[in-house]
Amino acid sequence: MRTEASRRGLLAFRMPAGRPGVWAAALVLGAMALAAVAAPLLTSHDPLATDTDATALPPGSPGHPLGTDLLGRDLWTRLLYGARTSLSAGLLAGAVTVAAGVLLGAVAGAGPRWLSTLISRIADVLLSVPMLIVALALSALLGPSLGTVVVAIAVTSWMPVALVARAELISQRERLYVRAAYALGLSRWQVLRRHLLPGALPPIASIAAFEVGHAILTESTLSFLGLGVPPNRPSWGNLLTEAQQHLLTGEWYTVAFPAACVVVTILAVNVLASAFARGEGSAW
Amino acid sequence: MNALTLKALTIDVPGRRVVDGLDLTVPRGRVVALAGPSGSGKSLTARSVVGLNREGVRAGGAIMLGETDLLTLPERELRAVRGRRVGYAFQDAVASLNPTITIGRHLTETVRAHRAAADGRDALRRCGLDPDAVWHARPYELSGGQAQRAALALATVLGPDLLIADEVTTALDPVTQAEVLDAVRAQARDEDRAVLLITHDLAVAARWADEIAVITEGRVVEQGPPGTVLGEPRHPFTRALASAARLEPSAREPGERGETAVSLRGVRRVLGGRARTTVALDGVDLDVREGEAVAVVGRSGSGKSTLVGVLAALDRPQDGRVLAGGPDARARNARSLRGPDVRSLGGPDARSLRGSDVWALRGSDVWSLRDRDRRALRRRTGLVFQDALASFDPRHTVRQVIAEAGATAADVDALLTRVGLDPALAGRMPRTLSGGERQRVALARALASRPRVLLADEPTTGLDVIAQERVLALLDELRRDEGLAIVFVTHDLRVARRVADRVVVLAGGRVVDDLPAAALDSAALDSGAVSPETAALLASTPSLRLPTS
Numbered sequence: 001m002r003t004e005a006s007r008r009g010l011l012a013f014r015m016p017a018g019r020p021g022v023w024a025a026a027l028v029l030g031a032m033a034l035a036a037v038a039a040p041l042l043t044s045h046d047p048l049a050t051d052t053d054a055t056a057l058p059p060g061s062p063g064h065p066l067g068t069d070l071l072g073r074d075l076w077t078r079l080l081y082g083a084r085t086s087l088s089a090g091l092l093a094g095a096v097t098v099a100a101g102v103l104l105g106a107v108a109g110a111g112p113r114w115l116s117t118l119i120s121r122i123a124d125v126l127l128s129v130p131m132l133i134v135a136l137a138l139s140a141l142l143g144p145s146l147g148t149v150v151v152a153i154a155v156t157s158w159m160p161v162a163l164v165a166r167a168e169l170i171s172q173r174e175r176l177y178v179r180a181a182y183a184l185g186l187s188r189w190q191v192l193r194r195h196l197l198p199g200a201l202p203p204i205a206s207i208a209a210f211e212v213g214h215a216i217l218t219e220s221t222l223s224f225l226g227l228g229v230p231p232n233r234p235s236w237g238n239l240l241t242e243a244q245q246h247l248l249t250g251e252w253y254t255v256a257f258p259a260a261c262v263v264v265t266i267l268a269v270n271v272l273a274s275a276f277a278r279g280e281g282s283a284w
Numbered sequence: 285m286n287a288l289t290l291k292a293l294t295i296d297v298p299g300r301r302v303v304d305g306l307d308l309t310v311p312r313g314r315v316v317a318l319a320g321p322s323g324s325g326k327s328l329t330a331r332s333v334v335g336l337n338r339e340g341v342r343a344g345g346a347i348m349l350g351e352t353d354l355l356t357l358p359e360r361e362l363r364a365v366r367g368r369r370v371g372y373a374f375q376d377a378v379a380s381l382n383p384t385i386t387i388g389r390h391l392t393e394t395v396r397a398h399r400a401a402a403d404g405r406d407a408l409r410r411c412g413l414d415p416d417a418v419w420h421a422r423p424y425e426l427s428g429g430q431a432q433r434a435a436l437a438l439a440t441v442l443g444p445d446l447l448i449a450d451e452v453t454t455a456l457d458p459v460t461q462a463e464v465l466d467a468v469r470a471q472a473r474d475e476d477r478a479v480l481l482i483t484h485d486l487a488v489a490a491r492w493a494d495e496i497a498v499i500t501e502g503r504v505v506e507q508g509p510p511g512t513v514l515g516e517p518r519h520p521f522t523r524a525l526a527s528a529a530r531l532e533p534s535a536r537e538p539g540e541r542g543e544t545a546v547s548l549r550g551v552r553r554v555l556g557g558r559a560r561t562t563v564a565l566d567g568v569d570l571d572v573r574e575g576e577a578v579a580v581v582g583r584s585g586s587g588k589s590t591l592v593g594v595l596a597a598l599d600r601p602q603d604g605r606v607l608a609g610g611p612d613a614r615a616r617n618a619r620s621l622r623g624p625d626v627r628s629l630g631g632p633d634a635r636s637l638r639g640s641d642v643w644a645l646r647g648s649d650v651w652s653l654r655d656r657d658r659r660a661l662r663r664r665t666g667l668v669f670q671d672a673l674a675s676f677d678p679r680h681t682v683r684q685v686i687a688e689a690g691a692t693a694a695d696v697d698a699l700l701t702r703v704g705l706d707p708a709l710a711g712r713m714p715r716t717l718s719g720g721e722r723q724r725v726a727l728a729r730a731l732a733s734r735p736r737v738l739l740a741d742e743p744t745t746g747l748d749v750i751a752q753e754r755v756l757a758l759l760d761e762l763r764r765d766e767g768l769a770i771v772f773v774t775h776d777l778r779v780a781r782r783v784a785d786r787v788v789v790l791a792g793g794r795v796v797d798d799l800p801a802a803a804l805d806s807a808a809l810d811s812g813a814v815s816p817e818t819a820a821l822l823a824s825t826p827s828l829r830l831p832t833s
Contacts (some may be wrong), residue, residue: 176674183596184689184733185663187655194688195677 025271032265036083045074047081047234059253069254070246078234079257085235087265089146089228090216093153097215098208100154101161108162109169109200110192120166123159131156135218139227149228153215164207168200175199209273213266220262236262286348287312287445287478288333293345295328295337295502302328303502305345310446315472315479317489320499321525321748322719326482329499330448333480334370335362349446368398371439375451377432381423387434388419391441400442407441408434412467428584429460436468443475450482454746457583457775462824465492484748486529487778490514491826498522528753531782533801542574544609545737545769546595546665551604552793553590564590565601566793574736577763577770579784579801581777581821587793588773592741595771596667597650597658606650608661663690666730666768670742672722676714682725683710689732699728703758720751727758737769738762744779756783777804777825791817 035042051072059067059075066075108119126134135152142148172178173196181191222228223237224244231238236258243254288310295303303325310316318326332343333354347354349369354362366372374380381390391404405415411433423431432452440447449468453461465481469492472479483489489496490510497507498521505519517523553565564587572578572595582588593599594606650658669675676685686696697707703724714722723743730738740759744752760783762768772783780787781801789797796815803813804822814822 176669176671177677179598180667180669180675180729181677181688183598183662183665183667184729185659185661186688187659198679199677 019275021271022275025268025275028264028268029272032083032261032268033087035080036087039077039080039084042080043074043077045077047073047078048232049073056251066257067251067253069242069251075239075254075257078239079236079261082234082236082239082258083261085146085229085233086216086219086237086262089149089219089235090212092146093150093215093219094208094212096150096154097157097211098161098204101158101211102165102204104158105162105165105204106169106192106197109166109173110188110196116166119162123163126156127159131218132221135222136225136227139222144227144230146229149219149222152222153218157211157214157218161204161207161211165200165204168203169196172196172199206273209269213269213273216269217262217266285312285350286310287350288480289346289348290329290333291346291348293329293332293343293347295325295332296342296344297328298340301502303332303343306499306502306504308497308504308507310478310480312445312478313472313476314494315469315481315492316495316497317481317483317493318497318499318504319483319486319489319525321484321750324499325502326484326499327450330372330450330480330482333446333448334366334372335359336366336372364398367394367439367444368400368442369444369446371436371442371444371447373432373435373439373447373449373452375454377435377452378423378426378428380435381431381438383422383424386420386422387426390434390438394438394441398442402441402443404437404441407437410440410467410471411437412463413437427460429456429464432456432460432464433467436464440471440477444477446478446480447472448480448482451484452481453488454484457821458777458824458826459583459820461488462826468492485826486514486525486749487826498525500525525749528749531753531756531778533782542767542769544571545574546609547571547607548594549605549607551594551601551606553587553594553599553601555590563793565594567604568790568793568795570595570788570795572737572769572771574769575763575767576786577759577772577784579780579787580771580773580790581775581780581787582790582817583775583821586790588775588790589741590793591790592667592739592771592773595737596665596739597662598667600651607647608650608664609647663733664735664737666727666733666735666738668723668726668730668738668740668743670745672719672726672743673714675726676722678715680714681710682712682714682717685714685725686710686729686732689729691732695732696728699732700725702731703728704754718751719747720754723747723751723755724758727755727762731762735768737771739771739773741773742775743772745774745776752779759783777821778827780804789815789818789821791815 051068053072054061054064054068055072056070057064057068059065061067064074064076066079068074069078104119108116134156138152138155139148142151178191178195181195186194219228219235220237220240223235224240226241228237229235231241239258240255243251243258246254286309288308290306290308293303293306294301306325306329308316308318318329320326328337328341331337332341333347333349335354337343343355345355349365352365354365357365381387387408388404391407395402395404405419408415408418413430413433418426418430418434423434426434436449436452447468452468453464456464465488468479468481471477481489481493486496493510495507496510496513497504498513498519499505500521506513506517506522513522514526517526548568548570551565551568552563555562555564568591580588580591590599594601597606650661653661680688682700683693683696686699687693691699696710700707700710705721705724705728709717709721709725714725717725726743738759744755747755756779759770759772763770770783772780774780781804784801787797787799787801787804788795789799797818799814804818
């Protein structure tokens with residue numbers, strides 16, 4: 001039974017074959033990223049340029065496949081450039097979150113007991129405060145910018161990563177192979193680097209994937225509230241803010257397309273993250 | 285009347301046939317032992333009876349329980365058979381019980397699931413437990429022996445016709461093992477129950493079974509009363525198994541004893557936290573010389589494993605001293621340092637000093653050294669655990685495991701050859717190896733830093749007799765050829781006699797006996813020259829040399 005489980009554990013990072021949902025999610029994300037990178041090649045319009053001759057065109061209009069907004073800006077172009085902002089903000093914030101979480105978790109898991117208690121108590125407190133309020137306060141304090149969004153997201157979502165990393169390290173520490181490593185004369189640092197951290201990685205990786213999706217969503221939320229990236233820079237959240245006013249005047253598509261982008265991306269990231277989480281095990 | 289009849293049983297796991305045409309009958313009121321090495325299909329056979337095999341395992345032939353063929357029963361009716369007509373007890377009793385509910389609830393739940401009327405307290409009493417003491421206990425609060433008895437009570441609470449005991453005493457010390465198996469046999473007689481005892485230990489089979497069926501490669505090659513099967517084995521495999529199980533001490537001269545490799549003085553170690561503490565070691569003095577094999581025996585909880593941790597300089601005793609080399613080594617060391625070049629005399633010692641001059645540390649108290657020096661000393665001590673697989677990082681290959689101890693690529697090959705393994709195994713993951721191979725990889729790793737002391741904590745407990753014999757022979761060789769000091773922890777006196785020159789008996793954290801291995805026999809028991817603890821161990825240890833007729 002043991003060997004069976006361990007075989008599964010080692011496949012933590014292999015894409016499960018024969019699961020079309022996972023492949024579709026990966027394809028969607030790949031296409032999104034590609035479109036964001038290649039934005040100037042996919043459209044000839046400027047995302048910021050207004051065109052008073054072509055305001056509020058419906059989708060399918062010549063030259064504007066998804067239509068234009070009330071200022072005559074091409075929606076397709078704005079979505080592509082918005083993907084650049086939203087995806088990079090999400091990835092960056094996700095990366096910072098995970099890095100901070102792993103660092104704090106490692107300190108809590110390997111450091112002295114008082115530090116461990118301090119970090120986990122702070123995490124508990126932050127987890128019990130509504131995340132959006134903290135993020136809002138931070139954004140209001142620092143002013144809207146991409147950096148603010150990253151900081152606000154990292155500050156409000158490092159806790160799950162840190163708690164998982166800490167718990168994993170503590171459980172790894174009790175394993176027999178760690179004792180065997182000490183018996184070979186390895187130092188604490190060598191044991192941490194060779195055995196504890198690699199052992200803790202699979203669960204951290206799966207939670208990290210969820211954190212990236214979470215960060216993309218939070219970026220959109222903050223931008224929608226006007227506290228994220230500056231309003232003149234297109235992002236999916238900003239597009240939604242502007243579209244909010246048109247919702248009842250018939251330009252439904254200015255809301256529908258950016259919203260669909262957010263939903264599809266989060267969905268794809270979460271499908272991938274769950275695939276990681278399923279394959280993940282304590283490696284035996 | 286036969287309670288269980290297996291007819292031409294075949295079991296396939298994906299890719300291969302493990303059991304191939306097995307015939308076996310278990311009559312009522314008798315204990316039939318199914319004995320064989322690991323991988324012979326014993327446990328698969330036992331699990332097939334109750335349909336508990338993993339997915340992908342397919343059984344063919346017929347499994348007749350009385351008049352019913354269990355293989356043709358639908359799942360629903362099979363469930364009614366499990367527990368009610370067939371009881372099953374697993375090797376790892378604690379793991380087979382649910383840690384979140386009490387023993388009493390396990391029993392009442394089983395009774396209720398079958399809408400039967402049975403008294404769980406009676407079942408516990410029959411298995412030698414005090415119901416008032418364990419009814420409200422959770423599995424992890426029990427000792428290994430108590431947990432196994434509770435599991436047996438659970439398996440027999442509904443008075444099944446057949447009890448399958450799957451290696452139930454492998455993890456238990458001999459005194460507890462004797463108590464548990466005595467209870468199993470008594471119940472078989474009193475309640476006319478058939479018992480299928482799965483074991484890899486022929487001596488256990490010989491002592492507690494009415495009949496032994498020897499299984500290898502998925503077939504029963506010989507079946508009969510213990511006296512016949514072991515006294516006049518017909519099949520070559522039975523002969524091999526019996527000779528490996530006999531654990532005859534090899535004829536060897538005591539060997540040249542070198543200097544003291546490690547010694548303990550008045551070591552006391554207390555385990556546990558704020559709520560409950562246990563004195564695991566209570567004033568232990570021990571000297572181990574190079575080229576000497578010392579067996580440390582004792583019941584579970586006697587402090588054996590704690591002793592290993594202290595000897596390995598991993599666990600710090602609260603009191604007493606752990607000396608690298610004997611207490612007199614420091615003086616001698618100071619003297620010899622004035623001589624020519626003592627390090628060239630050290631031979632292999634000089635090669636693996638690696639920055640820290642271990643030679644200069646001899647005779648000093650391990651826990652007064654700097655951390656760096658203590659680590660250097662740990663490299664001079666090899667450590668082997670009972671669960672070899674758990675002592676390897678699950679992400680590492682055999683090569684990485686051994687290389688971690690400081691071996692180069694060429695060393696890894698040489699070490700694997702040294703322990704009798706094919707160097708081609710280096711690229712495999714340890715979990716794909718057999719139990720005996722894993723333990724030899726563990727030995728190769730322990731030898732990689734050229735230790736002077738090898739500490740082995742029950743290294744053969746989970747192995748079958750044939751794999752065990754190979755590991756023991758290897759240890760013999762290492763002691764002889766490399767002058768290693770070996771400390772071998774075991775709860776099995778037969779193994780202790782086989783491997784060691786000297787046997788140290790621990791009880792309650794104290795050394796109660798320190799005898800030459802040869803003195804441990806029934807003569808010692810009769811003459812009263814040993815402590816009561818040693819006498820109890822001797823009396824409960826099954827022996828193949830008992831008159832079996």
